Amino acid sequence: MSAPKLKRVADAVHGTIALNDLEVQVMNTQVFQRLRNVKQLGLADYVFPGASYSRLSHSLGACHVTGRILDALQGNDPNITISDEDYQLYRIAGLLHDVGHYPFSHAMEEALKNHYKRFGKAAQEMGADATTEKPLNHENVGREIVNRDAELRDVLARGGITPEDLAKVFEHDEESRFANIISSDLDADRIDYLLRTAHHTGLPYGAVDLEYILSQLRLDQSGRLCIRNKAVRAADHFLLCRYFDYQQVSFHKTVAAFEWVLKDVISALLQKGSIQRMRALKDGPASD
Numbered sequence: 001m002s003a004p005k006l007k008r009v010a011d012a013v014h015g016t017i018a019l020n021d022l023e024v025q026v027m028n029t030q031v032f033q034r035l036r037n038v039k040q041l042g043l044a045d046y047v048f049p050g051a052s053y054s055r056l057s058h059s060l061g062a063c064h065v066t067g068r069i070l071d072a073l074q075g076n077d078p079n080i081t082i083s084d085e086d087y088q089l090y091r092i093a094g095l096l097h098d099v100g101h102y103p104f105s106h107a108m109e110e111a112l113k114n115h116y117k118r119f120g121k122a123a124q125e126m127g128a129d130a131t132t133e134k135p136l137n138h139e140n141v142g143r144e145i146v147n148r149d150a151e152l153r154d155v156l157a158r159g160g161i162t163p164e165d166l167a168k169v170f171e172h173d174e175e176s177r178f179a180n181i182i183s184s185d186l187d188a189d190r191i192d193y194l195l196r197t198a199h200h201t202g203l204p205y206g207a208v209d210l211e212y213i214l215s216q217l218r219l220d221q222s223g224r225l226c227i228r229n230k231a232v233r234a235a236d237h238f239l240l241c242r243y244f245d246y247q248q249v250s251f252h253k254t255v256a257a258f259e260w261v262l263k264d265v266i267s268a269l270l271q272k273g274s275i276q277r278m279r280a281l282k283d284g285p286a287s288d
Contacts, residue, residue, distance in 0.1 A: 009060060013196050017064040022088065022159035026095055027060070029152045031145050035059060035098065041197065042107045043258040044249055048201040051249070055098045055105070061192035062182075066094035069181050069188060072214040073225075080219060086178070089161055093169040093182045097189055100142025104266075107259040109138055111266035143167060180225045186213075186235055194241055197249060205245040209234040 007024050009017045019027065026032060035056035039045065045052040070087055073080050102108040112135040136144065146152065147163045156162070172179040181188055191210060198206020216231035227235055249255065269275045 011057070011061065011064070013061055013192070013199050014064050017060050019060075019063075020088075022155070023063065023091065023095060025155045025158070026092060026152070027056075029149070029155060031099055031149050031152055032056070032059070032096070035101070038101050038103055038105060040105065040193070041249065042105045042255070043262060044201070044252070044255045046258055047252055047254050048203075048249065050200045050202060051197065053196060053200050055101055058192055058196055059095055059098050061196055062097060062188045063091050063095040065188035065192050066091050066181055068214060069217065070178070072217050073219065076215065076217055077219065082178075085160065088159065089165055090169065090178055090181055092156070092159070092161055093166055094188050096142065096146065096166065097170070097182055098138070098142070099145050100136075100138040100140065102138060102141070104259075104262060106138075107262050108266055109135075111263035112270070113137075114263065115267045115270045139170065143170065177223050178225060184225075186227075186238060190242065191238075194238070194245060197245060201249060203245070203248055205241045205248065208238050208241060213238070 006021050007019045009019060011017045033056070036054050038055045040053055040055050040058050041048075041051045067087070070082055070090060074082055102112070116135045143163075146156075146166050153163065156166075167173070168176040169179050169182055172183070180186075183189065191208065194208055195206045195210070198204065213227065213231055213234050216228040216234075218226055218228060220226045266275065
C-alpha cells in the first residue's frame with residue numbers, strides 16, 4: 001500500500017503529482033531547492049525556447065513515475081507485495097536521483113572532467129601527485145550530499161530512511177530488488193525525461209505508450225523487474241524515441257556548439273582560479 005498523500009502539485013506533464021509529508025520535507029530542503037536553478041537541458045532553450053524546465057520539476061516527475069510503476073506491479077500481480085517502507089524508499093530515490101547535478105547539468109560536469117584530466121596530466125609530467133584533483137560526477141556528488149548534508153539527513157531519518165538504504169538503490173545492490181525502476185534503460189528517470197522534454201520542446205518524441213508498458217510490468221522467477229513479451233514493441237518504440245530525442249535536442253548542432261563554448265568558458269575560469277575547487281564537505285559548503 002502506498003503512503004497517504006498530503007500535498008498535490010500541478011504538473012504540466014502528469015497533471016497532478018501527489019506527495020506525502022516526508023516527500024514535501026525532502027523537497028523543501030536547501031539542497032533539493034537548488035535544483036530549481038539547474039536546467040535539465042543545459043543550453044537547449046537557446047534553440048527550443050520552451051525547453052527551460054528545471055531538474056526540480058523533472059525530479060518530482062521521476063518520483064511520481066516511480067510510484068506509478070510500483071502501483072502497476074502490485075496491481076498486475078496479486079502475489080507481489082511491496083511494503084510501505086520500500087514504496088517510500090524508492091519514491092524518495094526517484095526524488096533524489098539528480099540532486100548532485102552541477103549548474104548547466106552535463107556541460108559543466110564534462111568541462112570539469114576535461115579540465116582536471118588535463119591538469120592531472122600536466123602535474124604528472126612535472127612530477128607532482130595529482131591524485132586528489134579528480135572531479136566527482138553528478139552521481140557521486142549526489143551520494144556525498146545524501147551522506148553529508150545535515151538537513152537532508154535529518155529529514156530522511158525522520159522517515160526511517162538512511163543514506164545506506166538509498167546507496168543500495170543507486171548502486172543496484174542485491175538487496176535492492178527494484179533498483180531498475182530508478183536506473184536502467186527503461187526507468188522512471190528516462191520516462192519522465194522523454195515525456196517532459198517532448199512537452200517543453202514541442203517535438204513529437206515523447207509519444208511513449210506508458211499506460212500499456214505499465215500494464216505489462218511483471219517480476220520474473222528471479223524477482224527481477226521485466227515486461228511481458230507482448231510489450232517488447234512498446235519498449236522498442238520507447239528506445240527509438242530516446243534515440244531521436246537525443247539526436248534532435250541534446251546533439252542538435254546549435255545546442256552542441258553553445259555548450260562547446262560554455263565548456264571552454266568554464267575551463268578558462270577554472271584555469272584563472274575564478275571557480276574554486278569545492279572544499280571538503282566536512283569544512284562546510286563551497287563559497288562559490
